[in-house]
Amino acid sequence: MTSLRDGKGHRAYRRKQAALKRRTASENLPCYWCGSPIDTTLPINDPMEFTADHPEAVGNGGHLVRQELAPMHRRCNALKSDSAPVEIWGAS
Numbered sequence: 001m002t003s004l005r006d007g008k009g010h011r012a013y014r015r016k017q018a019a020l021k022r023r024t025a026s027e028n029l030p031c032y033w034c035g036s037p038i039d040t041t042l043p044i045n046d047p048m049e050f051t052a053d054h055p056e057a058v059g060n061g062g063h064l065v066r067q068e069l070a071p072m073h074r075r076c077n078a079l080k081s082d083s084a085p086v087e088i089w090g091a092s
Ligand SMILES: [Zn+2]
Pocket: 031, 032, 033, 034, 035, 036, 072, 073, 076
């Protein structure tokens, strides 16, 4: 079985990531996971580097309603993968 990320949507996914990175830089968007600012100029593989991922189970009882990406530190993205955040947006 092949990964979904290698499929048709991959190019669009990368383009969305790039767009979000620009927005993160221009609007100082915080990390989805920890709420701290993200320095988009950090080198690749820096733990605090910008990454983007789909926040899973946001609102609506856990359904992915939109293919929105959220900015996250590389470190936080890794943490997210290990657990199941559910109500990050709704908490504020
Ligand atoms: Zn973070």
